[in-house]
């Protein structure tokens with residue numbers, strides 16, 4: 001009796017395992033044609049200056065809508081796109097798409113307002129690809145976006161995988177005039193020595209550290225330390241995942257420069273973002289829409 005239930009247990013486990021594998025393989029196969037079938041799109045999330053509550057730019061985030069699988073989270077499909085190498089093509093597509101959108105928004109904005117920037121995520125795999133510098137240069141040339149308004153977000157782990165190659169690529173990107181931002185700061189394993197050698201102008205504090213600030217969380221000490229260190233290195237600090245007024249007020253009081261989060265707007269398609277901003281305090285401040 002015990003034996004047969006054991007077998008059933010294994011069979012059950014086997015089935016779960018099989019379903020997981022099938023899902024991963026299914027997702028991988030579906031992802032291969034996603035760009036050609038027009039299933040990929042870009043969403044934009046506002047980044048806001050805490051000093052005056054004004055919009056400074058957007059982070060571009062990839063979205064994938066599959067007819068059967070529905071909307072698949074980037075947390076699920078980006079790692080698969082990295083493993084398969086698809087991220088190289090899809091990332092290049094997103095970069096140009098986002099740059100084009102920003103050029104349109106910049107053209108529609110009043111001259112006396114500060115120029116908007118666009119922030120794009122660069123994966124480990126892209127950072128390892130020697131063609132990346134050329135891809136970025138070509139996107140800037142084809143869209144006419146000024147290099148200084150393009151931020152490239154990289155992670156600590158992205159650099160640590162192969163520090164020599166990554167740092168050489170980052171220096172070449174800096175030479176193009178783009179700005180580098182360290183994304184999800186604090187969640188990786190880079191030593192201070194490496195962090196110092198990354199020519200980044202911006203540090204983005206991961207939202208796991210932003211949670212609970214203003215409510216006495218231990219995270220407050222960490223955020224204060226990161227802000228102090230970044231400022232000493234001449235870097236600006238962006239807090240991610242800001243959802244409440246309490247968090248926002250605390251971050252402002254402790255010298256954080258920029259914020260991004262549901263409090264100021266979720267990631268939305270370009271049209272939806274404009275419509276949403278028209279209805280809310282976070283005005284896009286466009287003269288006319290193109």
Ligand code: C2E
Nearest residue numbers: 061062074075078094121122123241242243260261262267
């Ligand atoms: P990330 O770069 O750290 O992006 C921020 C994530 O936080 C986004 O998740 C965004 O939707 C979410 N978020 C923003 N504000 C809030 C908030 O107030 N509360 C909460 N709980 N979440 C918030 P998303 O869009 O699901 O993307 C997840 C991750 O996938 C990104 O993390 C990034 O690492 C990756 N990713 C997304 N698009 C791309 C892309 O085009 N290329 C690459 N290489 N990675 C991408």
Ligand code: MG
Nearest residue numbers: 059121153183
């Ligand atoms: Mg990011």
Ligand code: MG
Nearest residue numbers: 183184204240
């Ligand atoms: Mg981030």
Ligand code: MG
Nearest residue numbers: 184206207240
């Ligand atoms: Mg994050």
